[in-house]
Amino acid sequence: MSVTPPVDVRAAAHGPLATLNDVSKRFGKRTALERFSLQLRGGEVTALLGPNGAGKTTAVRLLLGLIAPDGGCVQVLGRDPRSSSARTAIGAMLQVARAPDLLTVREHIELFRSYYPRPLETAEILRRTGLLSIEHQRFGTLSGGQKQRLLFALAICGDPQLVCLDEPTVGLDIQARRQVWEHIRALAASGKAVLLTTHYLEEADALAERIALIEHGRLTRLGTPAEIKRSVGARRIRCRTRLPDEVLRGLPSVTSLERHGENAVIFAHDPQAVLRQLLALDATLSDLEVGAASLEDAFLTLIHAA
Amino acid sequence: MNEAAVSFAPRVPAAPRLRPVLMEIGYEFIRLARTRAYSFSVIGFPLMFYLLFGASQRHGPIAQYLIASYSCLALGSACLFGIGLGICLERAQGWLELKWASPMPRLAYLLAKTVSSAAFALIVMVALIWLGIIVGGVTVSPGQAARLALIMLLGSIPFTALGLLIGLLMPPSAGPALINLIYLPVSFASGFFMPLRMLPHWVRVIAPFLPTYHLAQLALAVFGFAPRSGALTHWLVLGGCSVLMFGAAWITFARRETRMP
Numbered sequence: 001m002s003v004t005p006p007v008d009v010r011a012a013a014h015g016p017l018a019t020l021n022d023v024s025k026r027f028g029k030r031t032a033l034e035r036f037s038l039q040l041r042g043g044e045v046t047a048l049l050g051p052n053g054a055g056k057t058t059a060v061r062l063l064l065g066l067i068a069p070d071g072g073c074v075q076v077l078g079r080d081p082r083s084s085s086a087r088t089a090i091g092a093m094l095q096v097a098r099a100p101d102l103l104t105v106r107e108h109i110e111l112f113r114s115y116y117p118r119p120l121e122t123a124e125i126l127r128r129t130g131l132l133s134i135e136h137q138r139f140g141t142l143s144g145g146q147k148q149r150l151l152f153a154l155a156i157c158g159d160p161q162l163v164c165l166d167e168p169t170v171g172l173d174i175q176a177r178r179q180v181w182e183h184i185r186a187l188a189a190s191g192k193a194v195l196l197t198t199h200y201l202e203e204a205d206a207l208a209e210r211i212a213l214i215e216h217g218r219l220t221r222l223g224t225p226a227e228i229k230r231s232v233g234a235r236r237i238r239c240r241t242r243l244p245d246e247v248l249r250g251l252p253s254v255t256s257l258e259r260h261g262e263n264a265v266i267f268a269h270d271p272q273a274v275l276r277q278l279l280a281l282d283a284t285l286s287d288l289e290v291g292a293a294s295l296e297d298a299f300l301t302l303i304h305a306a
Numbered sequence: 307m308n309e310a311a312v313s314f315a316p317r318v319p320a321a322p323r324l325r326p327v328l329m330e331i332g333y334e335f336i337r338l339a340r341t342r343a344y345s346f347s348v349i350g351f352p353l354m355f356y357l358l359f360g361a362s363q364r365h366g367p368i369a370q371y372l373i374a375s376y377s378c379l380a381l382g383s384a385c386l387f388g389i390g391l392g393i394c395l396e397r398a399q400g401w402l403e404l405k406w407a408s409p410m411p412r413l414a415y416l417l418a419k420t421v422s423s424a425a426f427a428l429i430v431m432v433a434l435i436w437l438g439i440i441v442g443g444v445t446v447s448p449g450q451a452a453r454l455a456l457i458m459l460l461g462s463i464p465f466t467a468l469g470l471l472i473g474l475l476m477p478p479s480a481g482p483a484l485i486n487l488i489y490l491p492v493s494f495a496s497g498f499f500m501p502l503r504m505l506p507h508w509v510r511v512i513a514p515f516l517p518t519y520h521l522a523q524l525a526l527a528v529f530g531f532a533p534r535s536g537a538l539t540h541w542l543v544l545g546g547c548s549v550l551m552f553g554a555a556w557i558t559f560a561r562r563e564t565r566m567p
Binding site for chain 1: 326327328330332336337340341396398399400401403404406408409410411499
């Protein structure tokens with residue numbers, strides 16, 4: 001009789017908690033992921049960014065063991081995520097249109113707790129997610145923000161090592177979104193590995209230690225938010241100019257350019273050098289504005305360049 | 307598990323497997339009971355029909371016949387609406403995927419749906435027997451009640467399989483209308499509402515091709531309205547249906563994995 005070693009939570013704290021290693025996945029003729037690799041470490045929030053259909057959801061579904069890769073290997077705590085021992089180490093918040101409306105907040109949480117070997121106490125979950133005052137309300141009567149908080153509660157109730165959050169703040173107002181951010185920070189601080197997919201780049205910037213940019217199923221960039229921003233130019237220069245694209249691209253330290261008629265947005269590492277030449281070359285230059293590049297600028301520039 | 311495994315494993319104890327199964331069953335039952343459209347139609351219709359058609363035939367054979375046939379009607383609708391429509395909606399809303407990503411024991415999900423549907427059918431059966439005795443003036447021996455209950459329990463297996471298949475295949479927008487459209491004529495043709503010999507000849511020809519017919523024949527045999535000698539054939543047909551439909555559901559499920567969500 002073979003003995004299966006138990007999942008070693010302590011060992012996982014040093015190495016990556018979860019890995020996607022050289023993973024490929026096809027759906028019919030369409031390639032969703034192509035030789036995609038990513039490691040998730042404990043205590044770290046990793047954001048997965050990319051346009052719609054880039055393969056973010058496929059990567060999440062692979063980590064959750066909902067689908068199997070065609071090539072490469074997916075592991076969570078050294079196990080196949082489709083095995084039940086690995087699943088007890090994973091919590092997920094997916095985009096759910098509706099949960100059973102007629103069960104109460106507390107009933108939903110109690111049920112999900114029962115799936116895990118060492119869940120958090122119900123009172124603790126309710127307190128942490130701010131659901132204590134509405135624990136006896138049925139799901140169908142909750143507001144959008146409360147529903148999202150319950151789904152978040154279901155993701156963390158088993159005290160999992162890996163938490164996958166697919167668009168956790170979609171449809172939330174600013175205040176509710178900030179609350180979820182606090183919860184996510186607290187998760188990472190307690191040593192969990194968090195994978196976050198989001199459409200809000202501000203969210204990735206605020207939360208993620210690392211950002212993985214995914215396009216057409218491939219990993220195109222991986223780095224801290226600062227590194228990603230730096231790679232397109234740390235500064236953004238807006239102006240109206242008649243200078244042709246070639247001239248603007250040829251200015252010192254320019255990394256990319258967006259152009260709509262006379263409106264130009266230039267990304268550059270050395271804005272002073274760019275400005276000196278720009279003003280010298282174009283006497284009619286107007287509406288000049290210099291600012292820090294946002295992650296959104298970086299994202300759009302990188303996506304367009306691809 | 308041998309000793310070595312026990313001494314290695316203390317940090318991550320095995321999940322208590324029975325608890326989630328019981329919780330899943332309990333909450334599925336609560337959810338269905340709170341779903342008024344479900345509990346009203348599954349429990350309400352057979353009882354209402356019995357009061358209309360069974361009570362008017364006091365002490366007659368029809369009052370006894372309808373106890374068996376309306377129990378079958380309840381089992382069928384409990385499974386088709388509870389399991390079929392239930393899975394269909396949970397699939398469309400993304401809830402099934404979240405459950406599937408969790409460590410929920412796979413069997414618990416199916417077991418919860420089966421057990422709670424069977425429980426609803428049993429509730430209806432008990433209520434029908436009670437109505438039969440009080441209003442219909444019939445006698446039902448404890449042995450007959452027990453046999454009918456057993457048929458309901460075992461009969462829930464093929465109808466769970468059918469519900470599962472419908473839940474995986476049916477477009478959610480079609481939902482209840484489609485189930486009613488199929489189930490009502492099938493109920494008639496299986497002798498749920500009146501004995502088959504009172505129906506046109508062609509209905510009697512197609513009836514043996516319906517699993518509901520075989521369930522009804524088993525239930526009716528309890529009160530002597532169908533020959534007991536056919537029991538084995540009926541069970542074999544229901545068993546075959548279960549295997550076929552669980553197989554089809556499994557293939558549908560496995561195929562879905564290779565496609566886009």
